[in-house]
Amino acid sequence: MFIYKTNTKQIQNIRLHNFGVSNIKGELVFHENILDETSTFEELNLDSKYLEKKAKVLGVTKENIIVDNYKVNVIRLADFLKENPEKEYDVLKIDVEGHELQCLQGLFADETSILPIRFVQLESHNDDMYLSNNQHQDIETILNKNGFEKIAEIKHGFGDFAEIIFENKRK
Template structure:
């Protein structure tokens, strides 16, 4: 990773710490009152959400999924002393099997989705990073993926307070792997999804389908928390059956 990319990442993290995470923390402090909470973190990256939920509740039990093999090793080492943190080196999708994973030079935006090389947003991002848009992807390889439905069935004794999904355009597929006639009541109180309003990936901008799928399965939108930069937000849905 270049020095320029590292500086950009650091500026992003500082911006988020000032403008985004305080608003998100306020929401969860008001809505997660239990002394012990269970979190599913899909797209753990460097552990930003893990660290956040530990600040919300020090005793939070967190199962985090990160398909990036380098970041998985980083996360394992970072949280090796935390018995309440479990890191899984899997992706999450609508199938159980393998998918091609694309590592982005800015690892926060690595994804299973294909870049839209006609995207003006991608052009702008590449210029900021000082590279060509064709070089934003630095590596691609097959990774194992699971369905959330299967994971819930294998852990049927656990009620999850939050399912957080940040998978860079692959959110709809994650949810399609969650909802099924195989399970009538979803043991999750809140679903938090990162929603982008850009066309960086070919299959991005699927918020309308996501909204329809969630509403059909008993989740309603209750909060929208904008990030401190860019045109994207965290949208939080509540399980109506838990009201």
């Protein structure tokens, strides 16, 4: 979820933008997780057995997995692309811990344009850790409707999740 400037210092063609991505332009509450790479805009499902196991592994109660909440500026990806019309993107990697559908809704807000993105790669979880989970069909539908077809699904060696890659067939 976080890209730190020190991790990218040696790479010359990377620009960092300090905002979140969603289906709105404004602010959302960000839930910082004790394991920061699983932080999210989504609300935890406190009835989740997966969340209970994760908390146990992390040595906290499930109620204490979130260590901080704060507002974050968010944009729609469609607006970002309009502001950077000369850019082409090989891969859009979406790893937003349950907020994938909202990011895609923001990406496809302007349905009339052909996106300058060759591939969309996202993580697909099959657990119930977030209240908004199990939107897999909606995610695939919005991508297919906008000219992206699933070309690969790579299962992770641990947990019940996979990386899914969609290719832009309109490009």
